[in-house]
Amino acid sequence: MPTDRPTSRDVARLAGVSRTTVSLVLNNVPDVHISPETRQRVLEAARQLNYYPDASARRLVSGKTSTIALVWHRGPDQMYRDAFLPGLLQGATRAARRYGYYVLFRPIEPDEPDDAWVELARGRHTDGLILSGPRSDDTALLDLHRDRFPLVLHGQLPGADIPSVDVDNEQGAMTAVRHLLALGHQRIGMITNAPLAYTASRQRLEGYRRALVEAGLPFDADRVRYGNFDEESGRQAMESLLSLEERPTAVFIASDMVAIGALRALREHGLRAPEDMAIVGFDDIATARYFTPALTTVHVPAFGLGWGAAELLIRIIEGDLPNETQVRLETQLVVRESCGAHVR
Amino acid sequence: MPTDRPTSRDVARLAGVSRTTVSLVLNNVPDVHISPETRQRVLEAARQLNYYPDASARRLVSGKTSTIALVWHRGPDQMYRDAFLPGLLQGATRAARRYGYYVLFRPIEPDEPDDAWVELARGRHTDGLILSGPRSDDTALLDLHRDRFPLVLHGQLPGADIPSVDVDNEQGAMTAVRHLLALGHQRIGMITNAPLAYTASRQRLEGYRRALVEAGLPFDADRVRYGNFDEESGRQAMESLLSLEERPTAVFIASDMVAIGALRALREHGLRAPEDMAIVGFDDIATARYFTPALTTVHVPAFGLGWGAAELLIRIIEGDLPNETQVRLETQLVVRESCGAHVR
DNA sequence: ACGTGTTACTGACACGTGTCAGTATACACC
DNA sequence: GGTGTATACTGACACGTGTCAGTAACACGT
Known part of the structure; x- marks a missing residue:
């Protein structure tokens, strides 16, 4: 102009x-x-x-940018995480808007330094940050938190008391396994969503274990395989489970993408879900309901996570510090076809 | 802080x-x-x-925000469009970053006025806008364009000379249908992605028509059905096509989501793709390759669209006006299983 | 006549930066 | 020894807004 x-x-x-x-x-x-x-x-x-x-003049004189940023770390699990981006982002934006804030989207590419987002905070581009995705517990993050810059993590960083929003992974996994138990399954295997270095992965495994123990069944590490975000890892993991002498009759797979690969492995062996093996996934990705069989899975409220993160962040920005800063949202089991509940 | x-x-x-x-x-x-x-x-x-x-002070004195906004209109086709958001947004952000710009994400909810985004421009929150999704040719848009505010549309607005980035829908559809023709099909039906009020829908239909005519085959309106973004509309459309006396041996479906519904209809009739009917979709959504059968489809370069839109916009902002402001990206046919090319 | 209070407004400063015109010094040149 | 020029820096203004202290006019009670 x-x-x-x-x-x-x-x-x-x-x-x-x-x-x-x-x-x-x-x-x-x-x-x-x-x-x-x-x-x-x-x-x-x-x-x-x-x-x-003029927004710039206003920002300068008020000392407020009325903007929060969503920092999106990209890594090897890119496609997996992309599935949550629309929900998360729109949840965050909607909450932000409700409080009069704008949302800046800032992906950090793998070839960028891990703390490339720091300038957003130090340079007063935003009033606060939502950090999503893996990041080392780098000092820049802790420094910023110590300087009382408003931060909210999407996910968990054990050891630090930084406010965070996440899904209750353990509870979600327990619900999934309890469902299989209720359907009468006794030999239940598991494929994780990712290596155990990921917190969510450990928590989902722990939920699986607790549900078994709670039912008086032994936890058998032989029935656990490790996925790695993508479809191919699920295929291999299922392949391996199928070679067991005592095949599980049901498998809890802590990621829908991984479950898709596992289902492929079943088909390749001429086996069918849920008749030959019951499957419950995790995440409820957008197309989970359209697969054959339609995936029974644990729904992760992406929109709610985005909303919650933004709302918590804005409260912190405005000095209205809530007493509970570790938000855990509940998941919900979505029963479709792959678990076999409907065929009984 | x-x-x-x-x-x-x-x-x-x-x-x-x-x-x-x-x-x-x-x-x-x-x-x-x-x-x-x-x-x-x-x-x-x-x-x-x-x-x-301090970013605010810099903005004020320089008159530049170094920010562009992606305005994301939400409507009845929400889930359909969400599939493109990660690619589009990350493409735009990456290009923006390359030129030193930030990206503001601004969805317009259905309950907001259609021109709620105008303040972004008039209030100097951003240096330019990418507008995505349906919008009436409202005067606010034209006014802003007349005032030389940098704008780029994602999609097309017939009649106005506003710079835009889109996929070459007609060419993409032609490629899909030519592929089916090359496989020997003579009776090829079509299911559109959406009602013809949508430009993309009309263009894809036109591509279908031209490919038939080019091959010396008649265009038969009886073999065309109209989808409406979602799976259910695809199921109904295919249902209707199956009731024809002379069933098509192949169907070009201008949207993967719609195609998924069509495939379901086939299964419900005990028919199989590609053996009983060859299917080619459009969009190449993230999970298209994981369906059974894996979907042959026309790939829409979401990342490239985002990148192209941001790059064009930034050129305009910086006064480096390109002589061609109507960018059309090529699609690419991705041959998988549903077309039957592999079984021959 | 005088203090007090209310209404309706204004002048001036501050926010933190980029930038232009200007200054002081040193040095070269014939 | 005067003029010109390059070097190395600085003072002051401008960007457009929010806000605080202040002022003029006027009503009111005694």
């Missing part, structure tokens, strides 16, 4: 008042007396000039 | 120079002479204080 943008000075001139008055009227400053006629004149002048206050 | 943020004045004081010198050194202003020793002292002082320039 050319340089003909109107400023509050132009509005003031047209309305025949001072710039201060314009500001007071347009911002509806309380406890200040402006005559109705003047107020009307200012409003009319602003409308006539199509005046919008 | 508390008020202890260092400013360039602090750096100047510590280095024993003027604030101007600090600015000159840190911005590496060319054609200005600063002694190596002074330069070093300034750099050292900045490092020691952990100084980052």
Whole structure:
């Protein structure tokens, strides 16, 4: 746009008042007396000039950017995580907007330094950050937290007391396995979503273990295989499970993408789910319901996570510190076909 | 963060120079002479204080926000469009970053006014906008374009000369249908992705028609059904096609989500793809390759669209106006199982 | 006549940066 | 020894807003 943008000075001139008055009227400053006629004149002048206050100037003088950023670390699990991006992002944006904030999206590519996002905070580009995805417990993060810069993690960073939002992985896994137990299965295997270096992976495994123990069944490490985010890892893991002498009759697979690969392995062996083997997944990716068989899975509320993260962050920004800063959302089991509940 | 943020004045004081010198050194202003020793002292002082320039102040004085926004209209086709969000957004962000820009994500909810995004432009929150999704040809858009505010559309708005980035729908559809023709099919049906009010829908239908005519086959409107973004519409459309006296031996379905529904209809009738009916989809959604049968489909380069839109926009912002502002990206046919090419 | 309070507004400063015009010094040149 | 030029820096202004202290006008009670 050319340089003909109107400023509050132009509005003031047209309305025949001072710039201060314009500001007071347009911002509806309380406890200040402006005559109705003047107020009307200012409003009319602003409308006539199509005046919008300059965001940069506002930011500078107020010290607030009214912006939060979603920092999205990209890694080897990219496709897996992409499945959650629309929900997470739109949840965060919607909550942000409700409180008058904008959302900056900032992916960190694998070839960037792990703390490339720090300038967003230090350079006052945003009032706070949501950090999603793997990151080493680097000092930049802890420094920023120590300097009281508003941060919320999506996921968990054990050891630090940084506010975080995540799904209750252990509970979700327990629900899935309990469901299989209730269907009468006794030999239940598991394929993890990822290596155990990932917290979520460990927690889902622990949920599996607890559900078994709770039912009086032994936890047998021989029935556990390790996925690695993608379909191919699921195929291999199932392949391996099928070679057991005592095949499980059901498998809890802690990731839908991995489960898709496992289902392929079953087909390749001429086996069918759920008749020959019951399957319960985890995540409830968008197309889980459209597979054959439709995937029974543990729904992860991506939108809710985004909303929760943004809301928690904004509370922290505005000094309204909640007493519980470790938010854990509940998952929900979505029963479809692959578990066999409907064929019984 | 508390008020202890260092400013360039602090750096100047510590280095024993003027604030101007600090600015000159840190911005590496060319054609200005600063002694190596002074330069070093300034750099050292900045490092020691952990100084980052204030983005708001920079924006104000430079008149540039170094930010572009992706405006994401949400509508009835939400789930359909969500499939493209990760690719589009990451493509846009990556291109933006390459040129030193940030990306603001701004979804417009159905309950918001259609031009709720205008304040982003008028209020100088961003230097330019990418608009994605349906929008009436409202006056706000045209006004902004007339005022030379940098805009790029994702999709097409017939009639206006606003720069836009889109996929070559007609060519993509032609490629799909030609493929089926090459496999020997003569009776080829079509299910559109959406009602014909959508430009992309019309273009894909036109591509289908042209490919038939090109092969000397008649275009028969009886073999065309209309999808509506979702799976269920595909199921119904295929249902209807199956009731024809002369069933098509192949169907081009201009949306993978719709194709998934169509495949379900086939299964429900005890028919198999590709043996009983060959299927080619459109979009190449993330899980298209994992269905049974794996979907042969026309790949839409979401990342490339995002990248292209951001790059075009930034060129316009920086006054480097390209002579072609209507960018059309090529699609690519991805041959998998549902077309039957592999079984022959 | 005088102090007090209320109403309706305004002048001036501050936010932190980029940048332009200007200055002081040193040095070269004939 | 005066003029010109390159070097190395600095002072002051501008960007457009929010806000605080202040002021003028006026009503009111005594």
